[in-house]
Amino acid sequence: MYSKRMTLPLTHKQQRIYDFIEEQIERTGLPPTFREIALRFAISVRAVQDHVAALEKKGSVKRAKERARGILIAAHQNSGVKVRLPILGSVPAGRPVEAIAQAEDFLSINEDIAKRANFVLRVKGDSMFPKIEDGDLVLVRSAQTAEDGEIVVAYFQEDGEVTVKKLRKRSRRVYLEAINPAYPPIGEKPFSIVGTVTSLIRPDLS
Amino acid sequence: MYSKRMTLPLTHKQQRIYDFIEEQIERTGLPPTFREIALRFAISVRAVQDHVAALEKKGSVKRAKERARGILIAAHQNSGVKVRLPILGSVPAGRPVEAIAQAEDFLSINEDIAKRANFVLRVKGDSMFPKIEDGDLVLVRSAQTAEDGEIVVAYFQEDGEVTVKKLRKRSRRVYLEAINPAYPPIGEKPFSIVGTVTSLIRPDLS
DNA sequence: ACGTTAGCTATACGGATGTATAGTAAGCGC
DNA sequence: GCGCTTACTATACATCCGTATAGCTAACGT
Structure with missing residues (x-):
């Protein structure tokens, strides 16, 4: 390599x-x-x-x-195939995987970094601070399931909202957790997992 | 855009x-x-x-x-010109800017993210944890000077070592500071600034 | 009925294009 | 002197290639 x-x-x-x-x-x-x-x-x-x-x-x-x-x-x-991933907005109309056709932009990045990812999300808000900051790009691998502790992209059927949170699996409950303690865990609203976050890009390091 | x-x-x-x-x-x-x-x-x-x-x-x-x-x-x-940046090893023989010819690899990334960068460094160690983790790629813009609080790539003339640290400018002293409190500030060894860190890529988000 | 779109064939034209032949000239190492 | 590399011209040739003319069938909407 x-x-x-x-x-x-x-x-x-x-x-x-x-x-x-x-x-x-x-x-x-x-x-x-x-x-x-x-x-x-x-x-x-x-x-x-x-x-x-x-x-x-x-x-x-x-x-x-x-x-x-x-x-x-x-x-x-010999520099490997470049991968072009669609960058989706932070508030897609439907499920992000279905909104790829309306991608805002594309990210070109080396295959070895992007190989496990299917699309990119631009994160808004600070609920995952300090791990993920406002404006970060996260590379997402499409998946229906995830393990405890993984950072996932979740979709709320109710209102069609999409969010990035840490997945928590306890004996009886599965819920979403923000890393920033200012945000409470989300346990009531039904959600489905869209994918898992594999990599992160911080365009402007301050 | x-x-x-x-x-x-x-x-x-x-x-x-x-x-x-x-x-x-x-x-x-x-x-x-x-x-x-x-x-x-x-x-x-x-x-x-x-x-x-x-x-x-x-x-x-x-x-x-x-x-x-x-x-x-x-x-x-319409996705802008792709930029190919050399990825330098974490322990280059001389000054990184001179070591570009011996680049390990290249990173292809969109122009808008890479436009201000001249090369990429793979960071080793956890002295900048939690802002920068072991294995992160940092995009560096070549510069001889930097402001207080900026994250810089510094070069120690003494031993030819290269490190990523936060620059501190106090009334009389200019020194380097790790973000991780386990590492003490560096004030004695003479250094020069190679560049400032503009962006960050975390290939494997755990 | 009529127009529009999708999808297709057969054939042809002229310029674009990679390749090749046969050279010339200058410089360098041995 | 000889071989090699660099750099170049003029010319030729077969085929590649985009474009075009003149059609065809089928499906869909009005």
Whole structure:
């Protein structure tokens, strides 16, 4: 997993061409064609072939040969698949799992962090302080059940509200508990578990 | 920023084609050509044109017209540029900013979260508990100075060690403070500030 | 009945595109 | 001198590829 990039040093011209390829992918979503590179640097197509071949030999790019726009950044390949998770609002109309189509935004994050998660919730309020703060993003794995002590996303059928709380399972009772002692436990309102919180992102650490 | 995706509902066939496009981009790094889609579903190229036109009309994909492989997932476009930050080990040989070339791994995350950060550190130890826990990833913005109360990455010239602590500026003294009261403040060893911690990621919330 | 949408075929055009052949020129190490 | 690398031109070629023309069937709503 912690594979070192072993890209041999590039010449100035090779670096400029590599940067252009990277920038084009970033900007347009598509790698450039050989001719687009040739046009950009005002050189012949054949010269670009040589440059790209050099970049491939040095391990900076990978080729999808004989395919249009088949120049790929090597670092993009071995860094694992990026996962895009939908960020749901804190007050979805229905059950969050059904509201994914109306996602507010998407979070892109490495697979190893997000692999167990299905969606992301932006948390409002301080009921889980200090573990979870207002504005935090929590990665949620969809689940119908959870163990005692796990932090879960719960859905109240009554009013359609969604909340993040710690699940408590006692001999006879199952209830939700806030970490912040200012909030009382919730035991009366019927709820169902939507998922368990696996990871946390605090965008603004104060 | 929180632009709602207004993607109209897709038919079954359209969804299957959309999924194929997404999967190809994920797997090969390149969007498929019209002919590749046609081959996959054993239909004519013209039929694919109609399907892709429908996907574009419904807002699911964007087109780079008249360009090879010019089918782009709409959600990838408006979600901002993805930023790749180097993850540095917790015990870099020199100053972390100089150790970026030996990055262990890379973290891909949305621009709005990472925009102010230059690199990522994996934190070891519990000196900043409960704000920062063992194994957390902190996003760091390179800086030579910081204000009182900010969480900073400090570098001890003496032994080359790097640590994450809260910066304290008193009338005459500048020192580092752990949040965990079990750790005493550090005031003697000379240090320099490498950067300030802007965001936090807790991969495994227990 | 009529228009609209979904879904499809067969075929064609022209430019885009990767690849290749055959060179030229300059610099470096041995 | 020789081999190697870097960097480049001009030109050619087959096929890839987006686009387009001209149709077709079926389902649904008004």
